[in-house]
Amino acid sequence: MNLPVTNKQGGPPGKSGKWGKHVIEEARGRAFVYFCVLLMVVTIFSIVFFIASRGLTPFISQGVSVKDMLFGLKWKPEGNPPLFGALPFLFGSFVTSVLAALIAAPLGFCASIFMTEIMPKFGRTALQPAIELLAGIPSVVYGFVGLSVVVPFLRDVFPGQGIGILAGAIVLSVMILPTVTTIGTDALRSLPSGLKEGSYALGATRWQTIYRLILPTALPSLLTGVVLGIARAFGEALAVQMVIGNAPHIPRSLFESATTLTSIITLEMGNTTSGSLHNNALWSLALILLLMTFLFVFVVRMLERRVKR
Amino acid sequence: MRAKTVDRIATAIIICVAGFIMLVLAALLGYLLVRGLKHISFDFLTSAPQAIKVGGGIGPQLFNSLFLLVLTMIITVPLGIGAGIYMSEYAKDNKLTAFIRLIVEVLSSFPSIVIGLFGLLVIVNTFGFGYSLLSGALALTVFNLPMMVRLTEQSLRNVPKEQKEAGLALGLSRWKTISSIMIPVALPSIVTGSILAAGRVFGEAAALLFTAGMSSPRLDFTNWNPLSPTSPLNPMRPAETLAVHIWKINSEGLAPDAPEIAAGASAVLVIMVLLFNLGARWFGRVVYRKLTASK
Numbered sequence: 149m150n151l152p153v154t155n156k157q158g159g160p161p162g163k164s165g166k167w168g169k170h171v172i173e174e175a176r177g178r179a180f181v182y183f184c185v186l187l188m189v190v191t192i193f194s195i196v197f198f199i200a201s202r203g204l205t206p207f208i209s210q211g212v213s214v215k216d217m218l219f220g221l222k223w224k225p226e227g228n229p230p231l232f233g234a235l236p237f238l239f240g241s242f243v244t245s246v247l248a249a250l251i252a253a254p255l256g257f258c259a260s261i262f263m264t265e266i267m268p269k270f271g272r273t274a275l276q277p278a279i280e281l282l283a284g285i286p287s288v289v290y291g292f293v294g295l296s297v298v299v300p301f302l303r304d305v306f307p308g309q310g311i312g313i314l315a316g317a318i319v320l321s322v323m324i325l326p327t328v329t330t331i332g333t334d335a336l337r338s339l340p341s342g343l344k345e346g347s348y349a350l351g352a353t354r355w356q357t358i359y360r361l362i363l364p365t366a367l368p369s370l371l372t373g374v375v376l377g378i379a380r381a382f383g384e385a386l387a388v389q390m391v392i393g394n395a396p397h398i399p400r401s402l403f404e405s406a407t408t409l410t411s412i413i414t415l416e417m418g419n420t421t422s423g424s425l426h427n428n429a430l431w432s433l434a435l436i437l438l439l440m441t442f443l444f445v446f447v448v449r450m451l452e453r454r455v456k457r
Numbered sequence: 458m459r460a461k462t463v464d465r466i467a468t469a470i471i472i473c474v475a476g477f478i479m480l481v482l483a484a485l486l487g488y489l490l491v492r493g494l495k496h497i498s499f500d501f502l503t504s505a506p507q508a509i510k511v512g513g514g515i516g517p518q519l520f521n522s523l524f525l526l527v528l529t530m531i532i533t534v535p536l537g538i539g540a541g542i543y544m545s546e547y548a549k550d551n552k553l554t555a556f557i558r559l560i561v562e563v564l565s566s567f568p569s570i571v572i573g574l575f576g577l578l579v580i581v582n583t584f585g586f587g588y589s590l591l592s593g594a595l596a597l598t599v600f601n602l603p604m605m606v607r608l609t610e611q612s613l614r615n616v617p618k619e620q621k622e623a624g625l626a627l628g629l630s631r632w633k634t635i636s637s638i639m640i641p642v643a644l645p646s647i648v649t650g651s652i653l654a655a656g657r658v659f660g661e662a663a664a665l666l667f668t669a670g671m672s673s674p675r676l677d678f679t680n681w682n683p684l685s686p687t688s689p690l691n692p693m694r695p696a697e698t699l700a701v702h703i704w705k706i707n708s709e710g711l712a713p714d715a716p717e718i719a720a721g722a723s724a725v726l727v728i729m730v731l732l733f734n735l736g737a738r739w740f741g742r743v744v745y746r747k748l749t750a751s752k
Contacts, residue, residue: 170630177632181547184539185557188606191599192564195575202578258474266471275475278482284653284730285485286660288703289723293485295707296492296716322481353464376566383568385663386704410570414666417574422582434574438567445563 196438203435205428206232212425217432223396223412225426232429234409234436236398241408244313244388245381248320249328253374255321256328260370261358263329264336276333283326291390294319299391308403311393316408319387324377331376335369335455336362368454375451379444383437385410409433486727493724496717502725505675506702506718513712515722517673520689521590521696522659522729525669528594528692529658533601534651538640540602541609546635565603569664572600576668588695593669600664601654608650612643645744649737656733660726662700670695671705699726 206212212232220233259279263271298318303310339362347357363370393405394415413430420427504514544561548554576596586592616639624634640647673696676689683690697705703722706715 170628170633174630174632177630177636178547181539181543184536185543187536188540188564188602189557189560191602192560194579195567195571195599198575198578199571255474255478258471259478262471262475266468267475271475275479278479281731281734282482282485284656284660284734286662286700286726286730288660288662288700288707289489289726292703292707292719292723293488296720297488322485325478353460355464355467356460358467379566383566383570385568385570390704390707410568410663413570413574414663417577417667418671431574434571437571441563441566441568441571445559445566 199431199434199438202428202431203438204432206425206432210425210428212429212432217429221398225416225420225429230425232432234433236396237407237409237412237433238436239398240313240316240392240406241382241410243406244316244320244392244408245378247313247317248324248381249374249378251317251321252325252328252377253370256325256332256373256377257363257370259325259329260332260336261362263333265354265358265362279326279329282322283330287323287384287387288390290319290323291387294387294391302403306403308401309393309405310403311391311405312401312403313392313399313406314402315391316388316406317402319391320381320384323384323387324381327377327380328370328373331373332366332370335366335373339365368451372448372451372455375444375447379441379448382440382444383410385414389414409437413437489720489724489727492720493722493727496721497724501721506673507712513714513718515699515702515718515725517676517689518697518699518702518722519725520676521669521673522698522700524689525590525593525597525665525696525698526655526658528590529597529601530651530655532594532598533605533654536598537602537605538609538647540606541613542635544606545610545613546631546639561603561606564599565607567600569600569661570666572596573664573667575599576664581668587693588668588670588672589693590669590696591692593665593696593698594692596664596668597658597661600661601658604654604657605651608654609643609647612646612650613639615646616642645741645748648744649741652733652737652740656730656737659729659733660700662698662704665698665701666704669698669701671697671701673697 206217207214217232217234218238219235220231221235222231222233223236224231259275263275294315298315299310301310302308302312302315306314343361343365344357347361352360388408389411392407392411394407394411395405396407396412399406413433416426417430420430501514502519503516505516506518507513544554544557548557573596576592576599580586580592580595581588586595613635620638620642621634624638625631629638674694675687677687678689680688681690682688683692685691688694699722703719703726706712706719706722712718
């Protein structure tokens with residue numbers, strides 16, 4: 149970042165020549181905003197650098213192979229020899245977040261259509277504030293409600309303990325519903341109105357217009373919302389950790405205790421000494437989370453490029 | 458089937474889904490308030506938690522949450538506004554700006570637990586701040602900065618172009634135009650957004666587990682010297698916030714009335730978030746009315 153000394157729009161030259169009051173004031177302001185931006189850039193690079201430097205240690209100098217970590221089934225960091233198979237965590241994270249998206253997406257799409265096509269006024273005054281409120285509720289509160297309502301309900305209705313992938317997915321689906329709905333609603337609102345009017349003029353019913361015209365046109369934006377929802381679900385830690393049971397194996401049913409990347413990190417990070425192999429392996433899991441974030445951002449950008457075209 | 462019948466059925470389904478979402482929200486809030494409000498009393502809000510006995514409160518946690526919120530906002534707001542001004546006024550339309558935009562997007566989609574781990578590695582260990590309120594506030598700053606930047610940028614872009622041009626035409630420097638003409642106009646939406654961001658800080662827990670810590674030392678609420686270790690105002694002490702407390706008693710609580718405490722604390726948290734939300738809306742409406750003279 150260079151700090152310009154002179155400024156073309158700095159106003160008339162002050163009484164003291166080149167270094168007038170305006171120039172100094174402008175330079176100070178610029179210095180401040182450049183500092184803020186620089187700080188942000190430095191922060192993100194140091195996040196990536198520090199987590200990568202710790203997360204890559206097990207692979208580089210402590211003899212764990214990438215393949216064992218990504219596809220291994222057993223997580224026994226204190227065993228002899230220690231095993232670091234993270235597949236159960238990856239599986240748990242993927243299945244819960246995709247399942248949550250499968251529940252939230254239809255609900256969110258319906259809510260978006262309701263707010264834009266069916267009852268715009270009621271949608272704007274009642275449904276939209278309700279969804280914004282859902283977005284504001286803290287994740288630990290979702291976890292608490294999941295633990296005290298969803299889990300007992302699943303325990304009564306289905307076989308098993310109630311905790312497990314389905315409980316996690318239900319809690320997550322409520323959490324990501326606002327993301328899916330808000331982005332979907334914005335997308336539907338920004339469609340050109342001529343599109344709809346043309347369809348109605350041809351005698352199509354409302355549902356035909358929605359199904360054949362509006363949904364296909366807005367699909368990339370709707371999918372953006374879903375991907376952002378999955379990203380949020382993937383990174384969510386405490387709410388899932390509270391209801392999923394945290395057993396480090398791949399479950400055979402939706403009602404069996406499982407675990408995710410984030411919950412194993414929250415549970416074990418505090419109990420390991422910094423620098424040990426076990427601790428570094430947890431940083432590798434954090435690195436996987438980080439890489440997944442990049443992937444999600446990349447997918448969202450691709451979808452947005454399709455919207456613009 | 459006739460097209461009109463299909464249309465009616467589809468409409469009915471969509472309305473039912475919308476109703477279902479409203480119902481879920483109502484049930485969620487109702488459940489939290491009905492179960493929690495019974496347990497909330499003055500004593501509950503002010504007394505210290507008990508490890509294994511009945512009757513613990515959430516006093517220190519509530520105070521920690523509020524104090525952390527203030528600390529975080531003191532750090533976040535100037536930095537966020539500064540970076541937001543850069544993005545909307547100084548950034549040229551080139552590759553560098555596109556790159557910074559990408560960075561803001563990536564930063565805002567990092568999971569909060571990753572930010573917490575970064576805080577553990579860099580702020581707590583490398584900088585040597587330890588588990589402390591200050592570490593927590595810095596981690597939450599990283600977490601909240603992208604939102605603040607986007608918010609400021611958006612608010613500044615919505616300032617009428619004529620006002621900016623008038624300032625520049627009068628011979629003010631660019632910075633002076635921004636700081637004394639544009640910021641005041643954009644202030645209402647910046648404040649509204651900051652209140653919503655504050656609500657997010659209040660409920661955040663994952664980023665705080667490994668930065669602000671999971672324990673609260675004995676606090677002496679008569680000692681207001683910020684340097685003393687038992688003073689509530691000391692920013693270098695470990696502090697468990699309300700959200701972290703809810704998580705902790707749900708996963709490892711030993712007190713026999715842990716579910717009731719969790720319910721009460723959740724209700725307090727939700728009420729605070731509701732207040733932030735309503736406060737932001739109310740403030741936005743009042744200012745809008747003042748500025749536009751509409752009803």
